[in-house]
Amino acid sequence: MEEILRIKYSAELSEACLLPFYDKSKDFQYINFKLNNCNCSWEEVITFVNIGLHNEFYTNVQSVPNPFCMCVLVNKYNQLPSTYIPGDLEVIDHRFNSSNLLLRHVAREAFEVMCRAAEEQGYHLEAISTFRSYTYQNEVYYRKMTPEISLDVYQKERDRVSARAGHSEHQTGLAVDINDLEKTFEDTPEGRWLAKNAYRYGYILRYPKGEEPITGYDYEPWHFRYLGLEMAEAVSQSNLTYDEFYVRYLSYTKPTLINN
Template sequence: MKKRKLKKEPFILLGIILFCFLALLLIFALFKHYTSYEYKLGKIGYDDAEIAYIVKLDKKYIDYALKKYDRFLIPLTKQKYLIWSKYDDYLAYIKKTYKSNSINYKDVIAKVNTKTNYDFYTHTLETDMDKGYGILVNKYYYLPDKYEPKDIVSMSNSYAYPNNSIKEKVYEAFKEMSKKAKEDGITLIVNSSYRDYNSQKRIYEQYEDKKGQKYADSVAARPNFSEHQTGLALDIFTPGAGMKNFEGTDAFKWLSKNAYKYGFILRYPKDKESITGYDYEAWHYRYLGKDLATKVFNSGLTFDEYYAYYLDK
């Protein structure tokens, strides 16, 4: 009897250990399930496909999703240029703008990032002058009052119509570009360039006196809000072509293909009026330096969008 008992004990002990182990495993599995993102997101109302997508996102998006059901989260996070700190603004813009379900998310991102979800000349900020050639000046970002750039030099008649001047570095870049264009049989000529605060003010006020602020805003920039005041913008034409027909010229085609190589970008492209705040201007080029101009060109974004996503840090 004594011998048999001794034989049984180790098995009982083993059984108990095994049972405890399995019980622990079960508790652990249950705990893991009920605390998993999948379970919690499902509880909140996300379906399986949504959950599978969300759990692969950055933790900040998961944390957000865990707080509430938001049907805009997935389509918005699929947008390359989403800026998380502006997320509430995207939602507010969607709510205000779209009454149906067909939402242009790309446009939502572009509008909010560039502040064009707000009326022009509202929510304005003094621009960050530390950005150098990459400063942003538009209807939301203005120059320090009466800003005057340094190194303004006058342009010779071989490159510009009379009375044009520009920042020296921009002039050098334009000359280099102009010479290269010439080799391809293209003549570039600058029609308008640096405009100081007072002349921009005069231009704007003439329109304003004639037809009021709304009209003036539609045809001219307010002083301190004009890119021409930076000394980094040029209106480039070719002899015999003006605003109406410049787009159809070989000079325009050449610039569209090559300007970025010399540091210039087309600043107000076609079909981007609602983002840039300006009508399409085939002739208005902005100097950014070769490196930045190449990046902006390759991104396919307007400078306003590029700045919001990549430079406004």
């Protein structure tokens, strides 16, 4: 039975290979993934395998080739160098900053523009977590570890809500947690305003509801990622997670086009 399906899928795949993000070297993985997820369309199969989802999270990890690129993809398969600290970090205006938090220059400017626009409409936005170094992220990840818990059990729970060092978007200096780290934030006036408007200022909601199988994270209505106006609008309109958007539209583009 499996052999018959393999032949059928192989024929179907030869039509799907017209998709620009199809990668011939992954045919075997595409077909295996389809065998285990027959309800997925070929477009989804190719997208998910290209993200790396045919492997467990934190396996087959690649080093990010372009840490400083505005469109850099950091997730459980793509790791930043431990030494990476962006060179253009700046302190956010204290009116919108819970302490002395830093973002990269363009992300800081856009964040302040967004905060001012929100303020004019009666909403107060405040950064509560932004850039985190590799070392600090390591502390954050292991902060809840106790001697009674095994590492396996700890990782299983912790991975849903916190990134392992090198895998946090916060290390890019392009991500910001806003106001409140509770799911109820989505139902606050500020949470609703952000969900609707952030893309107008170059930010996207990075970990949407129901997308944990793809992003690897539980829903985070407070975590926004700077991508620039054009890209944020395109991602927002696509209704895809950034992981999907990246492999469909950016990963096969010549690096000269995606480097800033």
